[in-house]
Amino acid sequence: MHALIIRTSILGENSSSNELINHWVSTHNPTQVTERNLAAAPIPHLDGARFAAINAPEPSAEQQPIQALSDTLIAEIEQADAIVIGLPMYNFGVPSQVKSWMDHLARAGRTFKYTPEGPKGLLADKPVTIIATRGGAYAGSPHDHQAPFVKQFLGFIGLTNVHFVYAETLASERRAAVIGDARTAIAAA
Known part of the structure; x- marks a missing residue:
């Protein structure tokens, strides 16, 4: 299995999402990892x-490196058998780095197209595990602006086999138990 690992936490070694991604890798033991x-x-x-460079049908010399980055990000998804995304919650939303990544993935005619029935994702579906780490409890509530957005975006480009592993209330005295529960969920996925 070739796994694409997307790390997004600004906390580096102190990151709960990075810790849980490491656990996913050690329990699923992919043969190849792109990180x-x-x-x-x-x-x-x-x-x-x-935006113009990413979507240029014939990019100029100045636009080519920008479009090449988008091509690379899309190719990473296409070449993977499974995708794991660490998704800490910052100020009720996704890290801005995740939004930039998404903006480079969304390309009309390349990763999605509009049809009379609505938008259609063009990427081949594959399992996506989202490791959502949060200081409070938001999953399934009206205050979770993150999970529905990420799931909608991934579906928009063709990735509909999305599974969330939540590690919530990390800012409480339950942190160790929450990490333990998330590790169990990751191993079972």
């Missing part, structure tokens, strides 16, 4: 010039 650390090597935020 992208969006916190250590952030993808630039979208602006007008970057």
Whole structure:
């Protein structure tokens, strides 16, 4: 199995999501791992010039490196058999690094297309495990703006086999038990 690992935490070695990703790797033992650390090597935020470059049918010399980055990010997904995304919650949403990654993945005619029935994802589906780490408890509540957004985006590009592992209330005295429960859920997935 070839696993694509997406790390997003700004906390590095002190990150609960990174700790749980490491546990996923050790329990699922992929034969090949491609790792992208969006916190250590952030993808630039979208602006007008970057959007034009990503979507240019014939990119200029100046646009080519920008489109090449988008191509690389898409190829990482296409080449993987499974995807694992560490998703800490920052200020009720996804880390801005995740949004930049998504903005470089969403390409009309490449990862999605519009049809008379609505948008259709063009990427081949594969299992995606989202390791959602949060200081409080939000899963399934009206305050979870993160999981529905990520699931909708991934479905938009064709990835509908999405499974969430939640590690919530990490800011409480239950942290050790929460990490233990998440480790059990990861091993069972």
